[in-house]
Amino acid sequence: MTLLLASFAPPYWLSTLIKVLVISAVVPTTALILGMVFLFKIMSWMQSRLGPQEAGPRGTLQLLADGVKFLQKEDIAPNGADLWVFKVAPLVVLMSTLVLYVTLPASMHLVVADLDVGVFFVLAVASLSVIGVLMAGWSSASKYSLMGALRAAGQLIAYELPMVLAVIGVVIQAGTMSLNGIVLAQNNGSIFGWSGIGFPYILTQFLGFFIFIAAVQAELTQPPFDMPVAESEIVSGYQVEYTGFRFLIFFLAEFATAFVFAGIAAVLFLGGWAVPWLPTESDWYYVLGPIVLFAKVMIVSFIIFWVRFTYPRFREDQLQSLAWKVLIPLALVNIVVTAVLKVVL
């Protein structure tokens, strides 16, 4: 089986078709999994309630039922909306998520495009979704939407820089910007000559990991940084005028982005698709790689959603001062220390 996969070398058109199909199947599936496991079940347990029980065994099909419900709804655009922009905006948000999946490696070869500058690409396209959010907010012809969109744009300035700076530490340590290269560097590394668990960068880049997760929270507009969609203030912000499948697309994009960012965090800090006890060249990773990555993604997602369910919301200006006065200086210190140690050791 694994050998068969390893020797599988399809022509270009077929491999492209397979990649398109796999990504378009993976994105909604991951959103469903995260939504089901964390938003419904773990959130319910943390809040000492049952959560969905009726749809499917122990309510596991609740999200599918909700999705079907959204598809049945009428597609309404408000009076005065800029129709074309209004309808395209959710697709722009979803597109940025799809593009993020392109570089996420599920094993050495199970990756759509193994870019040499994968980290750079990820950080660059991650902020594309804000364009979609701005489009949605502006075209909805609603004051709440507009405020939400402007908050999202203002937030971008605050979290994007710490996120980039947090990753630089990993890049320095690995000496490569390729995501697969970073995975290999971690799993083939050793701690003072002991290679029992490889060398996951969370051991040295814990500060970077913390900053990265905080920035991911802001990117995902989740509490404590959910000002753009604050439902008790501006009534879900830019999403307020959307119904039916366009709202569903926003929902899918949010959770699929949560998954892919958890995946990137797993790749950067936890060793990605590999386990240190199996050599990275092994063909077993065609099967094991996605499973290992998925397990690590769930661990990181748990942290992300744990924070989401626990903390109250910041104010927009408090996020700015947190980012500029705390996160960015910390990230810079992290870079300096990493660079010095890299040279010295």
Added chain:
Amino acid sequence: MTAVSDPQSVAALVAEANDNRVNLDFETEGMTLNMGPQHPATHGTLRIIARLDGEQVISAEPMCGYMHRGYEKLTEVRTYPQINALINRIDWLGSFANEVPFILAAEKLMDVEAPPRAQWIRTILFEMSRVANISLFLGDFGLQLGGMTAGFYAFRDREWVLNQIESATGGRFHPNFDRIGGLKDDLPKGWIEESHTAMDKLLAFCDEMEDLLVGNEIFQGRTRGIGVIPAEIALSYGLSGANLRASGVDWDLRRDNCPPGLVYDQADWKVWTHPDGDCFARTWVRLQETREAAKIVKQLLDTIPSGPVMAKVPRIIKVPAGEAYVATENPLGEMGYYVVSKGDLVPFRVKIRSASFNNISVLPWVARGAYVPDLISILGSLYFILGDIDR
């Protein structure tokens, strides 16, 4: 136009005109944001017309009346026992506390006094409804600031009190248990021990809220120094209850002006105040108040006297002519009924003084210059119940 001769005033006018001209060049259009009547933060149908400059509130005006049910007029065509069922619905989270001042006013006019056991149980249920009311506030305020979990914990632990109220009175939300001259029934068997357990749970809940919410840095950042109401402003707007005590005014009707028929002097408790007057102070005072209320209940449970729960009153209640005003310290603040009777089956006029109406009147003053998220903190911490604003 009046002539301005004073050179200082002229200079001031010139400076102001210059400022206006400069501001005109940079002027951006303001925005009127209509919050409500359907808005999550107004938990009900309060409408706030906010004039915004960016996210800063220039002016905010609460518009009430979307849920006006005309209780003061309805009382004029209801007999006294019927009114008792009606006024349960004013502050629907602490229903039993609504009944007490009205019943006390009627008792005052009729010159009846409830037997000691009834007074004790009345006070216990009064404090239980305070716990039920404010414990929900603690969670709901977290919910409004984005911390969802606190809200669910509040709903979970509030059940302990509601179950006790239900098992004693038969009604979870609207007990309708108080009668002129006493209470409808005596307590059920085993109620006292169960209430002790429930109050212990609620005390644990208060500790949990202090951990989860009040001690949280983000929560403190969102509430400390936000919406500061100085003591003199609070007094001049007629604030009462925890909103007033959070501004540093040591004022509590339970201690200072307790009407006969409630036995607060039988328990050892403390009135908490906070000097800051901001949103955090209001939350903190309420947290302490919940604890004190639970302690009062626990103390009174141990000292309940035996005896009847109903005094001798005629079957058909006619209140003699006269006027009486009785106010008590309800969960939301001072709640009073001014009852005017002409000796009929129904009162001639009842004026209801409910706390939230006055508490929310300070909003235009306190919201000026705040940000939109702060407006939510302020609204949440002033803690109003819509039924208490629009009777």
